[in-house]
Amino acid sequence: MKHITVLKQEAIDYLNIKPDGIYVDGTLGGAGHSKCILEKLDQGFLYAFDQDQFAIDYAKNVLKDFKRYEIIKSNFRYLKQELEKRDVHAIDGLLLDLGLSSFQIDDESRGFTYLKETSLDMRMDQSQTLTAAVILNTFSLDELAKIFYVYGEEKNSYKIARKVIDHRPLNTTMDLVKICDQVNYKEKGHSSKRVFQALRIAVNDELRVLEDVLKDAVQMLKPDGRLVVITFHSLEDRIVKHFFRDESDVDPVLKKLPMVMDQEGKTEVLTRKPVYPSETEMSENSRSKSAKLRALRKR
Numbered sequence: 001m002k003h004i005t006v007l008k009q010e011a012i013d014y015l016n017i018k019p020d021g022i023y024v025d026g027t028l029g030g031a032g033h034s035k036c037i038l039e040k041l042d043q044g045f046l047y048a049f050d051q052d053q054f055a056i057d058y059a060k061n062v063l064k065d066f067k068r069y070e071i072i073k074s075n076f077r078y079l080k081q082e083l084e085k086r087d088v089h090a091i092d093g094l095l096l097d098l099g100l101s102s103f104q105i106d107d108e109s110r111g112f113t114y115l116k117e118t119s120l121d122m123r124m125d126q127s128q129t130l131t132a133a134v135i136l137n138t139f140s141l142d143e144l145a146k147i148f149y150v151y152g153e154e155k156n157s158y159k160i161a162r163k164v165i166d167h168r169p170l171n172t173t174m175d176l177v178k179i180c181d182q183v184n185y186k187e188k189g190h191s192s193k194r195v196f197q198a199l200r201i202a203v204n205d206e207l208r209v210l211e212d213v214l215k216d217a218v219q220m221l222k223p224d225g226r227l228v229v230i231t232f233h234s235l236e237d238r239i240v241k242h243f244f245r246d247e248s249d250v251d252p253v254l255k256k257l258p259m260v261m262d263q264e265g266k267t268e269v270l271t272r273k274p275v276y277p278s279e280t281e282m283s284e285n286s287r288s289k290s291a292k293l294r295a296l297r298k299r
């Protein structure tokens with residue numbers, strides 16, 4: 001299935017693209033956003049990151065008519081290092097459209113879906129060694145329960161972790177689904193949804209990489225530069241919301257000094273409330289239903 005770009009126009013509007021600016025798409029995927037950015041550049045340049053070789057191969061084809069860009073196969077956590085290697089020390093904007101593309105979810109061999117029997121993989125970067133199977137078959141009871149609880153907000157985290165240990169080795173997604181079905185049999189939605197989300201976050205260290213990139217990106221933003229983030233679940237959104245709030249606060253030392261005229265923070269939050277997809281977008285693309293966009297501007 002094709003990946004449909006979520007909040008396309010909204011993301012581009014909040015990036016406020018300058019034709020000669022340096023932009024970064026941290027999550028290239030199907031290149032939907034990257035293509036829109038490139039269409040607005042004349043003297044500018046785009047660096048596009050993805051850690052998934054399949055996404056990169058697909059995106060190269062989508063962007064074949066453009067010249068002013070480079071694709072970097074790397075986790076966006078290394079954004080600062082990768083850009084500095086290229087002598088880029090300041091940027092006009094960064095876009096993050098987090099999570100997975102539809103290609104990854106729909107490719108059964110990647111192990112992201114609880115609807116099909118497949119290997120317990122869940123790596124976005126196929127070259128890393130940590131997989132969902134490694135976590136399920138080697139982590140301790142406490143470690144597993146913590147992953148399910150913290151990253152999945154799964155209330156039966158200990159019961160599921162105990163059963164995982166009793167049923168080792170787990171080989172396929174259905175081995176895990178059967179365990180979740182036994183524990184979460186009263187659940188209205190799918191019994192395994194939260195556990196699969198938790199494992200995916202743990203395998204790809206998704207929350208920590210987000211915290212890392214936000215810190216580096218805000219430092220690298222030029223004045224009036226933009227940081228635009230689209231999230232798909234509450235754990236990610238909370239990180240972005242709190243980071244934006246803290247960054248835009250006035251320095252607490254300055255705040256106490258009545259004579260200091262400049263009582264503005266270093267950055268300004270452009271979205272007091274998150275931006276949601278329109279009703280039309282949600283009805284045309286069910287995956288967009290959980291999306292939230294937040295944007296920040298460097299003063």
Ligand SMILES: C[S@@+](CC[C@H](N)C(=O)[O-])C[C@H]1O[C@@H](n2cnc3c(N)ncnc32)[C@H](O)[C@@H]1O
Nearest residue numbers: 005027029030031032033050051052075076097
């Ligand atoms: C939702 S898709 C992006 C879709 C894209 N905006 C579009 O319009 O086609 C997210 C992409 O980001 C990649 N990705 C997610 N986390 C990443 C990370 N930490 N570093 C690099 N790439 C990442 C995934 O492999 C996936 O291809």
